[in-house]
Amino acid sequence: MKTTFTRRHFLGTAAASGATALSAPSILRAAGEPIKVGTYGGFFEESFKEFIFPEFTAATGIEVNSMAVPTGETWLVQIKNAARAGVAPADVSLMAGTPRNEGGRQKVFRPMDESKIPNLANLNGRFQDRYEDGGLYGVGALSWYITLVTNSDEIPEAPTSWAALWDEQYKDQIGVLGLATNSFMLEVTAATFFGGTDILSTKDGIQQCFDKMAEMVPNVRLWYKDEGAFQQALQDGEIPMGQYYHDVAGLAAAEGFPVVSTFPKEGGILDSGYWIVPEHVKPLDEVHEFINFMTAPETQALLARKVGTAPVVDPALTDLSEAELAAVSSPKEPIIPRYDIYRDHADWISDTWNKVISG
Numbered sequence: 001m002k003t004t005f006t007r008r009h010f011l012g013t014a015a016a017s018g019a020t021a022l023s024a025p026s027i028l029r030a031a032g033e034p035i036k037v038g039t040y041g042g043f044f045e046e047s048f049k050e051f052i053f054p055e056f057t058a059a060t061g062i063e064v065n066s067m068a069v070p071t072g073e074t075w076l077v078q079i080k081n082a083a084r085a086g087v088a089p090a091d092v093s094l095m096a097g098t099p100r101n102e103g104g105r106q107k108v109f110r111p112m113d114e115s116k117i118p119n120l121a122n123l124n125g126r127f128q129d130r131y132e133d134g135g136l137y138g139v140g141a142l143s144w145y146i147t148l149v150t151n152s153d154e155i156p157e158a159p160t161s162w163a164a165l166w167d168e169q170y171k172d173q174i175g176v177l178g179l180a181t182n183s184f185m186l187e188v189t190a191a192t193f194f195g196g197t198d199i200l201s202t203k204d205g206i207q208q209c210f211d212k213m214a215e216m217v218p219n220v221r222l223w224y225k226d227e228g229a230f231q232q233a234l235q236d237g238e239i240p241m242g243q244y245y246h247d248v249a250g251l252a253a254a255e256g257f258p259v260v261s262t263f264p265k266e267g268g269i270l271d272s273g274y275w276i277v278p279e280h281v282k283p284l285d286e287v288h289e290f291i292n293f294m295t296a297p298e299t300q301a302l303l304a305r306k307v308g309t310a311p312v313v314d315p316a317l318t319d320l321s322e323a324e325l326a327a328v329s330s331p332k333e334p335i336i337p338r339y340d341i342y343r344d345h346a347d348w349i350s351d352t353w354n355k356v357i358s359g
Contacts (some may be wrong), residue, residue, distance in 0.1 A: 034063035038093030039346035041068030097339030111135035118289035119295035122313040138274040140312035145246040146269040175242030178223040247308035270334035
């Protein structure tokens with residue numbers, strides 16, 4: 001029987017593993033109005049509602065109303081429109097890199113009071129978005145890795161570099177995520193052939209990476225948007241190599257499929273969501289308490305066990321075992337997406353990407 005382990009299936013399996021509950025409530029307060037928390041729909045929202053929000057309420061007495069929010073620019077537009085009307089569509093929300101950077105540029109988010117987020121000390125600067133005046137507007141929430149995956153029946157010895165995607169022996173055999181803004185292949189190209197992502201700081205540098213990426217196009221059979229379709233093809237050996245989510249690939253391997261996830265020597269791609277606070281939010285104390293809770297090592301460990309995301313705090317601060325960490329992350333220096341280029345050159349990158357992948 002063919003089985004595809006989507007991120008939704010992974011949620012169910014992780015839930016059965018029985019993670020350790022967070023410590024007993026320590027800051028109980030009189031119940032007031034619930035705070036409205038926006039998370040990505042589907043997998044993320046379901047997992048937060050089942051595993052994370054109840055722990056927050058148990059620890060603080062603050063109830064949560066969950067809402068699903070888009071991952072792209074649509075949510076930023078809704079936040080801006082609400083601000084013009086003097087209201088906030090959510091009290092605190094996850095936001096992905098490209099719209100978050102654009103919102104930061106336009107200063108549409110409410111600066112946070114760092115004195116009310118003592119756990120912020122657990123996050124390095126990469127997970128703290130700031131305005132030019134130093135005001136904090138984005139706090140790292142969770143991360144996930146995209147790695148080089150192979151079918152071990154078809155490729156017994158997994159390659160150790162992203163450069164394998166350019167190897168002519170894999171012509172018409174590779175699967176790659178279908179968008180510039182979710183595959184981050186420009187960053188992979190830069191890290192693999194140009195010594196890092198600094199080359200992407202100029203339009204000429206981005207074009208050089210596009211030119212190099214074009215050499216890979218004959219090897220790609222599938223530029224995929226349906227991750228389940230790619231995973232099935234990977235498990236069957238129809239597409240023996242590509243890029244995929246490390247957590248789900250690991251689950252497939254644990255279930256006996258010949259799937260191997262490798263962190264290349266250039267690093268896996270580390271993508272992240274951050275917490276932002278829209279303008280006109282009123283329950284600010286409760287929102288800061290929520291963000292402080294989410295940046296606690298215990299919560300980050302719970303996210304890793306229940307949601308399959310990588311910690312945004314130093315893993316040494318958590319009680320995650322080596323096996324649990326390996327299931328969601330890597331000690332290698334990651335490739336960090338250059339969200340800024342998708343803000344500064346959005347239309348041009350999209351048009352050029354479509355031209356390049358069409359061959």
